[in-house]
Amino acid sequence: MVGRWLVAFAFFLHSYPPYRNAKIFIYNLLENSHYPYKKYFDYGMIALIFLSVYILIRQVKYEMPIEWLFFNNYVISLIFLIEYLVRLWIYSDNAKVVIDQYESDLFLHRPFSLSQALKTILKQKLEFILSPAAIIDLLAIMPFFHELRMLRIFVLFRVLKLFRYAKSLRRLISILASKKFELLTLALFALIMIMVSSVLIYVMEATNPKSPINTLFEALYWSVVTIFTVGYGDMVPVTSEGRTVAMIIIVSGIAVISFATSIIVTAFTEKLDEVKEEKMIDDVSKLERFYLVCGYSALANEVVHRLRKASKHIVVLEKDPKKAKEAHDDGMYVLNFDSASLHTYGAIRLHFEQQVIAVILLQDSDVANIYTALTIRELNKKIPLHSILHKPENRKKLSMAGIDEMVNPHELVGFMSKKISNQPIAFEVIHALRSEHGGTVIEEVILDVGMSKRFFELLLHPLFHQRLSMLGIYQRETQSFAFNPSPMFEIQAGDIAIIVANRSLVSEFRNLLHRKKV
Amino acid sequence: MRSAAVFGFNEYSRQIAAQVRNIYQDFALFVINEEEKKAAIQAGFLVELFDLSEDWRGIEKNFDVENLIVFCALANDAENVFLTISLRATFDKLHIVALAQDNQSAIKMKSAGADKVLPSLQIAANVISDMLEKPVVTKVLHDVLYEDGLLNIVEIEVTRHSSFVGKYLHEIHFKSEYDVILLAIVDHEMGTTFSFASKGHNHHIDPGDILVAIGYQDKLNVLIDAVRRRSV
Numbered sequence: 001m002v003g004r005w006l007v008a009f010a011f012f013l014h015s016y017p018p019y020r021n022a023k024i025f026i027y028n029l030l031e032n033s034h035y036p037y038k039k040y041f042d043y044g045m046i047a048l049i050f051l052s053v054y055i056l057i058r059q060v061k062y063e064m065p066i067e068w069l070f071f072n073n074y075v076i077s078l079i080f081l082i083e084y085l086v087r088l089w090i091y092s093d094n095a096k097v098v099i100d101q102y103e104s105d106l107f108l109h110r111p112f113s114l115s116q117a118l119k120t121i122l123k124q125k126l127e128f129i130l131s132p133a134a135i136i137d138l139l140a141i142m143p144f145f146h147e148l149r150m151l152r153i154f155v156l157f158r159v160l161k162l163f164r165y166a167k168s169l170r171r172l173i174s175i176l177a178s179k180k181f182e183l184l185t186l187a188l189f190a191l192i193m194i195m196v197s198s199v200l201i202y203v204m205e206a207t208n209p210k211s212p213i214n215t216l217f218e219a220l221y222w223s224v225v226t227i228f229t230v231g232y233g234d235m236v237p238v239t240s241e242g243r244t245v246a247m248i249i250i251v252s253g254i255a256v257i258s259f260a261t262s263i264i265v266t267a268f269t270e271k272l273d274e275v276k277e278e279k280m281i282d283d284v285s286k287l288e289r290f291y292l293v294c295g296y297s298a299l300a301n302e303v304v305h306r307l308r309k310a311s312k313h314i315v316v317l318e319k320d321p322k323k324a325k326e327a328h329d330d331g332m333y334v335l336n337f338d339s340a341s342l343h344t345y346g347a348i349r350l351h352f353e354q355q356v357i358a359v360i361l362l363q364d365s366d367v368a369n370i371y372t373a374l375t376i377r378e379l380n381k382k383i384p385l386h387s388i389l390h391k392p393e394n395r396k397k398l399s400m401a402g403i404d405e406m407v408n409p410h411e412l413v414g415f416m417s418k419k420i421s422n423q424p425i426a427f428e429v430i431h432a433l434r435s436e437h438g439g440t441v442i443e444e445v446i447l448d449v450g451m452s453k454r455f456f457e458l459l460l461h462p463l464f465h466q467r468l469s470m471l472g473i474y475q476r477e478t479q480s481f482a483f484n485p486s487p488m489f490e491i492q493a494g495d496i497a498i499i500v501a502n503r504s505l506v507s508e509f510r511n512l513l514h515r516k517k518v
Numbered sequence: 519m520r521s522a523a524v525f526g527f528n529e530y531s532r533q534i535a536a537q538v539r540n541i542y543q544d545f546a547l548f549v550i551n552e553e554e555k556k557a558a559i560q561a562g563f564l565v566e567l568f569d570l571s572e573d574w575r576g577i578e579k580n581f582d583v584e585n586l587i588v589f590c591a592l593a594n595d596a597e598n599v600f601l602t603i604s605l606r607a608t609f610d611k612l613h614i615v616a617l618a619q620d621n622q623s624a625i626k627m628k629s630a631g632a633d634k635v636l637p638s639l640q641i642a643a644n645v646i647s648d649m650l651e652k653p654v655v656t657k658v659l660h661d662v663l664y665e666d667g668l669l670n671i672v673e674i675e676v677t678r679h680s681s682f683v684g685k686y687l688h689e690i691h692f693k694s695e696y697d698v699i700l701l702a703i704v705d706h707e708m709g710t711t712f713s714f715a716s717k718g719h720n721h722h723i724d725p726g727d728i729l730v731a732i733g734y735q736d737k738l739n740v741l742i743d744a745v746r747r748r749s750v
Contacts (some may be wrong), residue, residue: 291650298620302643310651358650386649388642391529405649409642413617414533415664416636417589420615421522421538424634426671429702429712429730430659434648440714442655466688469699469716471732474654481658483669483734484697496654500701501716 003114010098027090030083033167034285034349042165045083048076049158049165056156077141080158084137092124136160171275179267186263190227190256197223197249204241211238227253277336284333285349290315292356294339294372295363296327299388299409303360304332312357317344339363340371345379352380361387361403366394370401377402433500442498443506445513447473449493456487458512468501468509521545521581524589525568525601527554527561530617530638531591535563538589544581550592570600574608583609590616590632595623599630606631662732671701671732674741678725679748687721696741698733 013019028035055072058064101117128134139157163169176183202219205211212235213219222235226249237243284290290313293300304314316332317339318324327334337344339361350356359376361369369387376385387398389408398406419427433442447455459470472483476494499506521544524535531547539545548568549555558565577583588605592598595618602616616632618624624637648656661667676682682690692700702712706726713719721727731741 299639299642299646302620302639303646306643306647307650310647312651360646360650362646386646388646407642407645407649409638410529410533412641412645413530413591413636413638414537416641417534417615418537418541419663420634421541421587423671423673425673425702425704425712425728426730427663429714430663430671432712432714433701434644434659438714440716442652442659444652444654467716469701471658471699474658481654481661481669484693484699498655498658500699500714 003112006098006114006117007102007112010095010102013095014099023090023093026086030087030090046162046165048079049161052076052158053156080137080141080161084134084141087134087137088125088128091128092121094121097121097124133164136163171278175267175271175275176264178271179263182263183260186256186259193249193252193256194220194223194227197227197245197252200245201237201242204239204245205237208239208242211242213237213242223249226250227256229253229257280333280335281348284315284335287313287315287333287355289313289357290333290355292317292350292359294318294359294361295368296320296323296332296334297362297364300360300362301326301330303362304330317348340368340375342375342378345375352376352383356383358384358386361385363388364390366390366398369403370394370397373398373401373403436503439502440500441503441506442471442500443503445497445499445506445510447491447493447495447497447513449491451513452487452489452491455491455497455513456489458509461512464501464505464509468499468505471498471500473497521586522589523548523577523581523586524591526550526590526592526598527558527563527565528591528593530593531589532558532561534589534591534617539563542587546580550597570597570604574605578609584611587613587615590614590627592617595619595626599623599626602627602632603630668734669732670735670738671730672738672742674729674731674745676706676723676725676727676729677746680723680725680745681747682723682745683725685723687715687719687723692731692741696733696744697737698731698741700729700731702730704728704730 029038029041032038052072055064055068059069097120098117101120102112105112129138136157140161142157163173198216198220201213201222202216205213205219206215213222218235222237225232225235226246229250237246291304291307293304293314293316296316296318300316304316307314314332316324316327316334317337318327318334319336319338321336324334324336335344335348337348361372363369363372366389373385373387376383381402384405385403386405386407387403389395389398389406392408392411395406395408416427432438433440458464459468470484472481473485473489473491474481474496475492476496477492482489499509501509520542522538522542523546524531524538525548527535527547527549535545535547547558547563547565549558549565550568550570552567555565555567577586590598590601590605592601598616598618602614605612605614614632615634615636616627616630618627618635618637620639621637624635624640627635645656658669662669662671687700687703692698700715702714703721703723704712704727705721706724706728712728712730713721729745731738733741
């Protein structure tokens with residue numbers, strides 16, 4: 001009966017959206033480091049920890065106001081307690097465990113085993129309770145029982161909670177954890193050495209009335225201080241046997257310290273690339289709008305330098321570590337990933353719609369660019385795709401792969417040669433406009449509906465007349481270009497005027513155009 | 519008689535040759551080895567073999583050097599520089615257009631005596647970045663320059679007896695009267711340097727000046743006729 005009721009309740013919870021959404025929201029807030037609001041929660045908790053430690057230190061010598069103590073002992077502890085319970089709640093999905101058990105039993109024609117389900121739930125919860133982080137959380141709540149004065153010291157466990165909220169600290173732990181076996185072996189060696197030397201020094205020294213080492217605790221203290229090469233000098237062995245032990249333990253101590261250092265340094269060196277990569281992914285995920293360049297070729301280098309001049313953010317995806325390093329040395333955001341792999345875009349947490357202005361495919365072959373284009377199109381149908389076209393005969397294939405615009409350098413050079421032959425001056429004029437040499441530029445000015453009158457009036461304004469040429473207006477709706485339109489031309493939202501003038505004059509024109517009164 | 523010669527046969531020179539061979543009455547394609555020769559013949563070109571160490575007097579025999587334009591488009595930049603400097607050393611008045619892979623080579627080509635350098639990498643990079651940042655401008659300029667559309671760009675030389683001679687630029691209403699836009703003007707006295715019409719200088723038009731205008735071909739034809747019309 002209880003079992004049936006529990007299964008029904010589990011199914012209800014499992015399919016009840018407010019419950020699921022609340023659990024997902026809390027999970028994101030507490031555990032999902034990519035969730036944008038998690039950092040605010042973490043900052044709040046870090047502030048509470050520091051406040052708590054400040055109160056503990058302050059109250060050692062000074063009288064604290066009762067409200068502060070109340071806040072520390074009850075409010076902060078209560079917040080930590082709630083956090084602990086909520087973490088316990090989200091650690092596993094009890095409803096799912098019950099449902100899984102029910103369905104498994106049903107499949108095998110067995111009666112629902114309530115005890116097995118409860119056992120699984122308990123096992124999962126215990127797994128959380130016994131995890132080091134949860135133990136620290138629990139100990140940090142202890143000052144809640146402030147009547148027990150000794151327990152106040154547990155407030156220091158709150159400092160350890162910082163590991164939960166500071167990403168760099170978590171990273172440090174994970175790096176050290178990668179060398180767990182080596183560090184544990186070394187720790188075991190050090191422990192054995194301490195134990196042996198403590199007993200030996202006690203045996204050798206305790207019976208000598210001149211020796212400062214008289215108890216086993218003092219022997220242990222001396223061993224620890226010596227093996228870790230601190231050597232305060234407050235206790236020194238006086239017998240020859242004791243000094244022999246000291247010599248052995250000093251040598252062992254140096255070995256322990258140097259091995260420990262080497263293990264930690266190795267761990268950091270091994271993980272350095274990974275750490276850098278993670279940092280780069282984090283930085284990229286914070287960028288709002290950028291161009292994604294796939295492949296860092298010589299052409300890519302030129303393109304990104306031009307785009308950076310226009311103050312655009314660029315992210316380079318390059319699978320060749322050598323080229324990736326070049327891009328990094330050139331100051332790019334570069335991710336050493338294969339742009340043709342679907343896995344890449346999940347790993348780098350890229351949001352095409354929100355972050356990417358356009359993708360530029362500049363790899364060294366049409367084959368690679370087509371492959372990457374198909375991968376990107378699988379993820380996003382709308383993102384503008386631009387590509388270099390190495391061989392004109394592949395144009396159709398690139399187009400079929402979903403590439404919107406392509407540039408063939410060979411054709412361009414051919415066209416240019418023709419123009420240079422036919423109209424060298426006209427070519428130079430257009431080239432100068434494009435390259436923005438000499439201060440005269442050709443710019444796009446975005447227009448809005450109802451702007452016609454103001455736009456054409458401004459063109460006749462003494463400041464702009466004879467000094468600013470409007471070539472025409474590109475009509476967004478019909479995707480056609482109206483050359484030299486008359487003042488009767490009806491401007492629509494999103495239409496673009498092409499203006500030729502001095503850069504500062506274009507800027508002034510834009511400003512005046514968007515002001516209400518000229 | 520205007521003539522053109524293209525040196526080298528690779529993807530770039532193939533495109534150059536394909537685009538310019540019909541413009542000139544006399545056209546020649548020079549290749550550096552048998553492999554290039556074979557590929558060029560397969561592509562339908564008549565070719566001649568050349569050697570970087572030759573003295574180039576053959577060119578003088580076959581072409582009027584003062585009316586010859588040469589495209590140095592060898593695949594190797596170092597060889598291309600050598601070709602450019604060799605041609606310049608032999609012919610002072612030869613018009614040389616050289617292809618360079620990048621800006622560094624472009625500087626060397628210029629120093630070697632090329633009149634015009636086309637740095638292929640920069641050209642492609644400029645077009646790609648313009649397509650991204652100024653897509654409409656890029657499309658319109660591309661159509662004007664390279665496509666045989668209705669919109670065109672022309673260079674019109676002001677003849678000695680033109681009705682435009684003696685007028686100031688601001689007296690001519692290019693937009694309203696001719697429905698064209700004057701982009702730039704080359705002052706005959708200043709050589710080949712052009713200045714943009716939007717600079718606002720009220721230039722005095724002299725014979726030999728060149729007007730660079732943009733517009734629909736029929737309107738441009740009207741302007742061309744007007745410029746060439748004799749003053750009464």
